[in-house]
Amino acid sequence: MLDSLKKMFTGNESDIPVQTGSKPDISREKSAELYEKAKKYFPGGVNSPVRAFKSVYGTPLFIQKGDGCFVWDADGNQFIDFCGSWGPLILGHNHPKVREKVTEVMQNGMSFGAPTALENELAELILKNNRYVEKIRFTSSGTEAVMSAIRLARGFTGRDKIIKFDGCYHGHSDSLLVKAGSGLVTFGETSSAGVPKSFAAETIVIPLNDRQAVEEAFARFKEQVAAVIIEGIPANNGLLLQEPEYMKFIREACTANGALLILDEVITGFRLGLEGAAAHYDIKPDILTYGKIIGGGLPVGMYGASAEIMGHISPDGGVYQAGTLSGNPVAMAAGIAQITELSRSGFYKDLNTKAQEFVASIQRFATARNYRFKVFTAGSIFWFAFTDQEHIRTSAEIDAGSMEKFKVMHRELLNRGIYLGPSGYEVGFVSAAHSKIELEKAKRAIFEALDVVFSNK
Numbered sequence: 001m002l003d004s005l006k007k008m009f010t011g012n013e014s015d016i017p018v019q020t021g022s023k024p025d026i027s028r029e030k031s032a033e034l035y036e037k038a039k040k041y042f043p044g045g046v047n048s049p050v051r052a053f054k055s056v057y058g059t060p061l062f063i064q065k066g067d068g069c070f071v072w073d074a075d076g077n078q079f080i081d082f083c084g085s086w087g088p089l090i091l092g093h094n095h096p097k098v099r100e101k102v103t104e105v106m107q108n109g110m111s112f113g114a115p116t117a118l119e120n121e122l123a124e125l126i127l128k129n130n131r132y133v134e135k136i137r138f139t140s141s142g143t144e145a146v147m148s149a150i151r152l153a154r155g156f157t158g159r160d161k162i163i164k165f166d167g168c169y170h171g172h173s174d175s176l177l178v179k180a181g182s183g184l185v186t187f188g189e190t191s192s193a194g195v196p197k198s199f200a201a202e203t204i205v206i207p208l209n210d211r212q213a214v215e216e217a218f219a220r221f222k223e224q225v226a227a228v229i230i231e232g233i234p235a236n237n238g239l240l241l242q243e244p245e246y247m248k249f250i251r252e253a254c255t256a257n258g259a260l261l262i263l264d265e266v267i268t269g270f271r272l273g274l275e276g277a278a279a280h281y282d283i284k285p286d287i288l289t290y291g292k293i294i295g296g297g298l299p300v301g302m303y304g305a306s307a308e309i310m311g312h313i314s315p316d317g318g319v320y321q322a323g324t325l326s327g328n329p330v331a332m333a334a335g336i337a338q339i340t341e342l343s344r345s346g347f348y349k350d351l352n353t354k355a356q357e358f359v360a361s362i363q364r365f366a367t368a369r370n371y372r373f374k375v376f377t378a379g380s381i382f383w384f385a386f387t388d389q390e391h392i393r394t395s396a397e398i399d400a401g402s403m404e405k406f407k408v409m410h411r412e413l414l415n416r417g418i419y420l421g422p423s424g425y426e427v428g429f430v431s432a433a434h435s436k437i438e439l440e441k442a443k444r445a446i447f448e449a450l451d452v453v454f455s456n457k
């Protein structure tokens with residue numbers, strides 16, 4: 001077994017015979033039944049829209065359990081999972097260390113609404129690994145963390161406007177559900193019903209990878225901009241890799257204009273390494289937001305800054321922010337256990353190397369076949385794009401029509417036991433639980449799926 005796998009690893013991707021037959025659809029009977037019921041209770045049958053499988057084939061799969069790199073649905077289908085609950089599960093599902101710590105802490109009760117030592121413990125683990133922030137506050141989601149960071153920036157600077165980038169996602173608070181209007185530097189337009197126009201008018205939306213747009217926005221709204229917010233690595237609308245010099249430029253533009261830089265690391269925090277994207281670019285943000293991984297699969301968000309800036313948060317300062325379940329002991333326990341594992345020496349090197357080998361092989365395969373397909377990647381994050389562009393740095397460069405191809409790929413992959421997030425705009429994650437054997441299996445399935453996608457071009 002191992003010997004034959006070794007042969008597979010060193011094999012040449014271009015020698016693999018073309019596979020063009022679709023596989024029959026897996027049974028989704030139980031999931032379909034549950035979905036019918038769910039539609040009675042929840043809008044679209046779900047509690048977060050992307051889960052409804054609107055951009056891929058079939059009814060959403062209802063997941064029954066997860067273990068390591070696998071999930072099982074209600075019909076008993078097993079999948080190698082690359083969604084990882086959208087990022088938090090860097091150790092894979094149901095990691096024994098996380099489960100044990102959560103189980104232990106739960107014996108003492110679930111919530112007190114009073115301080116616990118566990119909050120200190122998780123804060124120490126985060127701050128020890130971060131030279132950019134001195135004080136933090138825990139929230140219950142990434143959305144809350146970013147919303148609070150924006151309020152803090154406004155409270156600290158006494159200014160109202162924020163600059164955000166088209167193609168970056170920062171959760172669903174009102175100020176951030178704003179898309180670009182027409183023209184290079186304009187007031188945003190709401191991207192959701194229910195967001196007042198007057199809120200959107202406080203958010204300026206500009207394209208990524210465009211220095212002039214940043215300069216124009218600052219010039220036009222002189223001394224009105226409280227903060228510029230950008231994702232550490234934009235990874236919620238494809239993987240829009242930015243050049244380090246551009247990130248440095250944004251940092252400098254903020255400083256020159258008296259605005260704060262909010263680096264939203266909800267997805268990148270503890271994903272690329274212990275210090276996230278800030279260290280990756282070597283830029284110092286004024287406010288950082290984290291989420292996802294620091295909760296180990298439970299609801300946790302966090303924002304942090306220098307002691308001076310955080311001094312503006314109540315009860316020390318005048319910027320109000322609170323939470324009934326903030327710093328929840330069970331959630332803290334999961335975060336402590338997870339970050340303790342991540343802190344082991346060599347963790348990120350092993351994970352990132354494994355992930356990079358995986359995506360490089362997929363890219364070699366697609367290139368050998370002349371498929372119009374590119375894998376964009378950073379650390380253990382990857383994004384499948386049906387394109388021949390060497391770089392995609394802005395959302396405008398994403399070809400919406402190519403999502404039809406992703407749709408076919410997604411179905412072929414599910415039918416081969418591979419679970420990707422149900423949208424071509426979403427990235428995938430390799431976790432520490434993906435062994436070489438499973439990654440090899442996944443690669444084979446991806447090769448076949450690509451052959452099917454490109455067989456009827």
Ligand SMILES: *Cc1c(COP(=O)(O)O)cnc(C)c1O
Pocket residue numbers: 141142143144146169170171172231236264265266267291292301
């Ligand atoms: C996921 C995410 C959020 C929102 O976090 P939730 O926990 O879903 O509210 C905000 N910003 C970024 C960069 C994210 O990836």
